[in-house]
Amino acid sequence: MRAVRMTAPGVLELAEVPTPEAGPGEVLLRVGAVGACHSDLHILDAAAGMFPTPMTLGHEIAGTVEAAGPGVDGWSSGDRAAVYGIIGCGRCRACLRGEENRCRVTPVGGIGLSRDGGLAEYVVVPASRLLHVGDMDLTQAAPLTDAGLTPYHAVELARPRLRPGTTCVVIGIGGLGHMAVQILLATTAVRIVAVDTNVAALDLASRLGAHHVVQAGPDSVDKIRDLVGPPPDGADVVLDFVGAQPTLDTARQVVATGGQLLLVGLAGGTLPVRPVADEPPTVPLETGVVVPFWGTRAELQEVVALARDGRLHADVQTFPLAEAPEAYEALRRGDIHGRAVIVP
Ligand code: NAD
Ligand code: ZN
Ligand code: ZN
Incomplete structure (x- = not known):
C-alpha cells in the first residue's frame, strides 16, 4: 500500500x-x-x-x-x-x-x-x-478526533469560568481554533473574541459567529483590551492555539484577574509566571494556567454527537x-x- x-x-x-x-x-x-x-x-x-x-x-x-x-x-x-x-x-x-x-x-x-x-x-x-x-462524511469525521476533541477538552477544563456574560479570547483560528469557536457557541453563552494574524482566518471566525475579530500585530494587547477591558479586568478565559512568544505575551496581558489561560499551541514560546509583590506581575492574581493535551474518549463521543446534530462542522x-x-x-x-x- x-x-x-x-x-x-x-x-x-x-x-x-x-x-x-x-x-x-x-x-x-x-x-x-x-x-x-x-x-x-x-x-x-x-x-x-x-x-x-x-x-x-x-x-x-x-x-x-x-x-x-x-x-x-x-x-x-x-x-x-x-x-x-x-x-x-x-x-x-x-x-x-x-x-x-x-x-x-x-x-x-x-x-x-x-x-x-x-x-x-x-x-x-x-x-x-x-x-x-x-x-457521517469521513472528511468531516476525521478532524473531530483532534481539531474537534482538543478544543472541546480545553473548553471542558475552562467550563466553570465560561459563565453567561463572560468573554473568551481565542487566539489562532486554524484547524483547532475554528472548531473552538463553534464549540464555544454550541456549549456556552460567552462572548468570543477571535484573534489571528491572517485575515482569511478572521473572516472564517466571523462567518462561524465569533462576536469580535482582532488582527494580531504589535498592537494586539491594546485592541483586545478595548473589547475585554483593561487590567485588572480582562478576558475570563484565553485559549491560545498558537503558543508562540507573541501570543503567550498577549494572552497573559489580556486575561482578567482570576481568569484562566489554556495553552494548547506548541509553537515554542514561554509563559513567565512570577509571584512577586514588588514588581509588575507577569500574570494577574488568581490566574489559572492549564496546558491541555488532546482529550478523552468520552469527550470524543460528545464531539461526534455535536457534529451529528449539525452544531460542529x-x-x-x-x-x-x-x-x-x-x-x-x-x-x-x-x-x-x-x-x-x-x-x-
Ligand atoms: P493551524 O496551522 O491550522 O492554525 C494555526 C493558526 O494560528 C493559523 O490560523 C495562523 O494564522 C494562526 N497564527 C499563527 N501565528 C499567529 C500569531 N502570532 N498570532 C495569531 N495567530 C497566529 O494549526 P492547528 O492544527 O490548529 O494547531 C494549532 C497548534 O495546536 C499547533 O501548535 C499544534 O501543534 C497544537 N496542538 C496541540 C494539541 C494539544 O493537545 N495540546 C493538539 C493538537 C494541536
Ligand atoms: Zn494533532
Ligand atoms: Zn496510563
Missing part, C-alpha cells in the same frame, strides 16, 4: 510499504480521511530520537473497517469509525479514570505519534480506539495522498484555512 512516512527528522516521503495485518484485539481500517495537524509539523521539526522513524504520520483518522483481528467484538467489515488517537497504558491511575490523555506511563503514546498513523491506505488500530460515526480543504507533502507545506506557509484533510 502507499503511505506518507517521516523517514528521518524533517523528511516526509510517499512510500510503498506492506499492508499491515490486524493482531489480537486490533482492526485493519481502510483510511477514508486523515487530517493534517500542525503538530505533524512540530513532529517533523523535532530533534532526532524524539519520535520513531520511519513512521507513517497522521493522528486524525476516520475510516471503514476492512478486517477485525482475533478476539475483536462489536466491529465488522464495513463499519465506519473515527479513531481516538491516544493509546494510554490502560492501567495507571489516570487511564483507570478514562483520562488516557494524562497517562502517567506513556504520556504521548498514540497512533501517528509512537506507531504508524493514518496517512496511508490502511492503518491498524486497537479496536478499543474506534467510535461509530454512522453515515469542519471547514475542510481535501488533498489526495500523493499531495500530502504539499498540504503540509501549505499549512506551514499559512495557506490552509480550516483543516487540510487527506483522502487516500
Whole structure:
C-alpha cells in the first residue's frame, strides 16, 4: 500500500510499504480521511530520537473497517469509525479514570505519534480506539478526533469560568481554533473574541459567529483590551492555539484577574509566571494556567454527537495522498484555512 512516512527528522516521503495485518484485539481500517495537524509539523521539526522513524504520520483518522483481528467484538467489515488517537497504558491511575490523555506511563503514546498513523491506505488500530460515526462524511469525521476533541477538552477544563456574560479570547483560528469557536457557541453563552494574524482566518471566525475579530500585530494587547477591558479586568478565559512568544505575551496581558489561560499551541514560546509583590506581575492574581493535551474518549463521543446534530462542522480543504507533502507545506506557509484533510 502507499503511505506518507517521516523517514528521518524533517523528511516526509510517499512510500510503498506492506499492508499491515490486524493482531489480537486490533482492526485493519481502510483510511477514508486523515487530517493534517500542525503538530505533524512540530513532529517533523523535532530533534532526532524524539519520535520513531520511519513512521507513517497522521493522528486524525476516520475510516471503514476492512478486517477485525482475533478476539475483536462489536466491529465488522464495513463499519465506519473515527479513531481516538491516544493509546494510554490502560492501567495507571489516570487511564483507570478514562483520562488516557494524562497517562502517567506513556504520556504521548498514540497512533501517528509512537506507531504508524493514518496517512496511508490502511492503518491498524486497537479496536478499543474506534467510535461509530454512522453515515457521517469521513472528511468531516476525521478532524473531530483532534481539531474537534482538543478544543472541546480545553473548553471542558475552562467550563466553570465560561459563565453567561463572560468573554473568551481565542487566539489562532486554524484547524483547532475554528472548531473552538463553534464549540464555544454550541456549549456556552460567552462572548468570543477571535484573534489571528491572517485575515482569511478572521473572516472564517466571523462567518462561524465569533462576536469580535482582532488582527494580531504589535498592537494586539491594546485592541483586545478595548473589547475585554483593561487590567485588572480582562478576558475570563484565553485559549491560545498558537503558543508562540507573541501570543503567550498577549494572552497573559489580556486575561482578567482570576481568569484562566489554556495553552494548547506548541509553537515554542514561554509563559513567565512570577509571584512577586514588588514588581509588575507577569500574570494577574488568581490566574489559572492549564496546558491541555488532546482529550478523552468520552469527550470524543460528545464531539461526534455535536457534529451529528449539525452544531460542529469542519471547514475542510481535501488533498489526495500523493499531495500530502504539499498540504503540509501549505499549512506551514499559512495557506490552509480550516483543516487540510487527506483522502487516500
Ligand atoms: P493551524 O496551522 O491550522 O492554525 C494555526 C493558526 O494560528 C493559523 O490560523 C495562523 O494564522 C494562526 N497564527 C499563527 N501565528 C499567529 C500569531 N502570532 N498570532 C495569531 N495567530 C497566529 O494549526 P492547528 O492544527 O490548529 O494547531 C494549532 C497548534 O495546536 C499547533 O501548535 C499544534 O501543534 C497544537 N496542538 C496541540 C494539541 C494539544 O493537545 N495540546 C493538539 C493538537 C494541536
Ligand atoms: Zn494533532
Ligand atoms: Zn496510563
